Amino acid sequence: MRVVIVGAGMAAARLAEELRAGQPDPALLAVTVLGAEPDEPYNRIMLSHAMTSGSAGTAAVAASAAAHPSSVAAHPAATPVARLKPTGWWQRNHVDLRTSANVIAIGRPEREVVLADGTRVAYDHLVLATGAQPRIPPIAGVRSQGAGTAQVPGPGAQPEPGLAPGAFTLRDAADGRALAAHLAAHPGPVAVVGGGFIGLEIACALAAAGRDVTVVHPRGWPMNRVLDAGTGAVLIRALATLGVRVRTHVRATGWDGRGLVLDDDVVVANTLVLTAGQAARTDLARCSGLKVGDGVVVDDELLTSDPAISAIGDCAEHRGIVGGLVAPAWEQATVLAARLTGVDRGARYLGGSTVTRLKAFGLDVVAMGALAADPYGAPGCGCCDVGVTAISEPARGRYARVDVAGGRVVGAALVGHPDPVGMLTQLYESALPVPDDVVSVILGRAEAVSAETPATMPAAAVVCRCNGVSKGDLVAAWSDGVRDRAGLAERTRAGTGCGGCSSAVEGICGWLREAG
Incomplete structure (x- = not known):
């Protein structure tokens, strides 16, 4: 059986590992991984941490990237990325990893994929793990029609305009190298557009490295999709103590390389980092006639509309939800590998729990489940059926809210409260009964929380x-x-x-x- 994986990100790497664990004999199961990037699979989550250019090591990498970009690309171990596997792992485990292998088409009748260089790779089962691409907000001057274009996969695809000088995204290692080189050469202030998980991670990393950082967010508070207003207000204060200014309720409208123009002001900056969300990479699937919504649509078996093709990770849409976190992607990889290798042909992916944790440079933010929109709503509205417990200490940069319904945790949001996270996560994910005194859980005084010591x-x-x-x-x-x-x-x-x-x-x- 020939399994071909398009994409070499964290989901693809985990799938290859699980496939080989399930069937060690390469004569019975051939695994091929096709990655468009020149790098071997690496930990994409840690890219923002590599941007602490105040350290000598990263500064040296950035300087090297600026002076010798081709040599750095040829030696990914010297770049600010963390490989997922040690040198030689792919060969030892009989996984055919091909880097710089850009797939431009799928021949479904022939069951083969076509690479940009004309190479054709046959498959018995194809897995799309093409990930996601950054959304570029409509900011005047942020796009460039000059050098530096990105080819969108798919037959007849047209070049996408690159970004203007000083503007960057941080989705892959190439973005990281480019941003690191620019930061080394331009020690001035940085503007970050987008106050989501990735934007705050990058902002905190840069602030810890001594940068003057401003985050611009169009909503009322950062991470507004998973946090409530109280959490957001305390988060803004906590960010300020770390040297990160947050501008809310404003939109960026222009960029000229020296400043970011807002609705009502200008943020002086010579570096702009765009973290305004992401979109699933679906061009290849769409051009191949597969069913596509916000992502490549899959069922509980992780099959697309073609039973010979699956999709996992950030490009997949399961039960109307497109991923974005690594844990569900890895769970999907485990389920799919079990099915393909025969370890468990009845394995199903039923969706992962929603737990997000931002832990970087003195900031600890956790969100899980869904918070009631209006816990003070009128009787009968449904919102007030949820018991809400909140503790706010703005001066100390701490806030915790736990929503309970039917004796179970249905949502929580915490800033600066790392101690109860483990217990609350277990209560939420396992749907365990919540102690009557929720405050004691938050403060770490509940009897159940004593289980959080290693012993x-x-x-x-x-x-x-x-x-x-x-x-x-x-x-x-x-x-x-x-x-x-x-x-x-x-x-x-x-x-x-x-x-x-x-x-x-x-x-x-x-x-x-x-x-x-």
């Missing part, structure tokens, strides 16, 4: 959400002889996603060492 944490407690690694998994690896965090990451994958669980993994390591 008393239950074995089933999930430590790494991205990879679904429990405390029991870590203990088992330790019992097998693994003795440090790096080893545990290699064995269990804990900490290889967003990195937010690194301190928890280290804490469990310390507890295990002391326990002998």
Whole structure:
């Protein structure tokens, strides 16, 4: 069986790994990964962290990128990206990884894909893991018709205009190299358009590196899709203490390389980072006649409208929802691999839970589930049937809100409250009964929260959400002889996603060492 994966991002890499784990014999299962980028698969989540150009290492990378862009592209290990697999892993595991392999067409009747260089690759089952592309807001002057164009996959595709000097997105390693080089050469202020998860991560990273940063967001508060107004207000204050100014209720209208023009003002900046959301890459699927909505439409088996083609990750639309987080993408990869290898042909993807965590440079923000739109609504409206508990400490940069319905957590939003996150996540994801005193849970005083210490944490407690690694998994690896965090990451994958669980993994390591 020949499985061909189009795309070499985090979802594609996980799928290749799971396929080979499910069927180690390459004579029975041939796996080919076609990536348009020159880099081997890397951790895309960590790109924003690589932008701390105040450090000597990243500054050196940026300088190298500016002076020798071709050599840096040829040696991705020298760029600010973290490879998902060590050198030689793909060859040792008999996975045919091809970089700089841009797929431009799918021949569904022939069951083959066509690369930009004319190469044709046959498949028995094709998997689209083409990811997403940044949305470019309609800002005058932000696009350039000159050099630097991006080819959109698909037959007869036309070049997309590149970005004007000083304007960048941060979706892939090439974006990271370009931005790093520009920052090294231009030490001035930075404007970030978009106050979502990625925008705030980048803003915090740049502020920590000593940059003057302003975030421009058209809504009333950052991360408005998952946070309420109270959380947003405290978040703005917390960002200010980190050196990040936030302008809300305004839109960017123009860019000239020296400043960002707003509805009512101008933000002086010589670097502009655009983080105004993303759109699934669906051109290849659409041109091939597959069913496409906001993403490539798939069912619970992750099949598209063609039973010989699947889609996973940020490009896939499942039950009307397009992804954007790594944990659901990796879960999809696991389900699809189980089906294709025969490990579990009945495996289904039923949708992942919504938990978002922003943890970067002194800022800890968590959102899960859905918050009631109006907990003070009139009787009978439905909103007031949700019990809402909120604690606000603006001066300390802390806010917590937990929504409970039917004795279960249905939504939560927290800023500066890392201690109860583990317990609340377990309560939410497992639909467990909530202690009567929700305030005690938030403050870490509930009896149940005592389980959050490494010694008393239950074995089933999930430590790494991205990879679904429990405390029991870590203990088992330790019992097998693994003795440090790096080893545990290699064995269990804990900490290889967003990195937010690194301190928890280290804490469990310390507890295990002391326990002998």
